[in-house]
Amino acid sequence: KSGIYLPKSSEEKKQGIVVEAGSFKDGSLIPLKKGDRVLYGGYSSEDIEIDGQKYLIIEFKDVLARLE
Numbered sequence: 001k002s003g004i005y006l007p008k009s010s011e012e013k014k015q016g017i018v019v020e021a022g023s024f025k026d027g028s029l030i031p032l033k034k035g036d037r038v039l040y041g042g043y044s045s046e047d048i049e050i051d052g053q054k055y056l057i058i059e060f061k062d063v064l065a066r067l068e
Helices: 006-011
Strands: 015-016 037-040 045-050 053-058 063-067
Touching: none
Parallel strands: none
Antiparallel strands: 015 037, 037 063, 045 053
């Protein structure tokens, strides 16, 4: 069967909703779009606050899966 298998350790990972997606260094678009729910991990992130709303900026390499 097809699908994405997530290890038990993924319970420690976090989920988020894509607000905006950029592009790679070569100019090609990241394969995520606004509104996608993602599972992400990693330690390299940046928290920012704009107009009282908190956002997290992560690198695409830290996105583990797109959730449906």
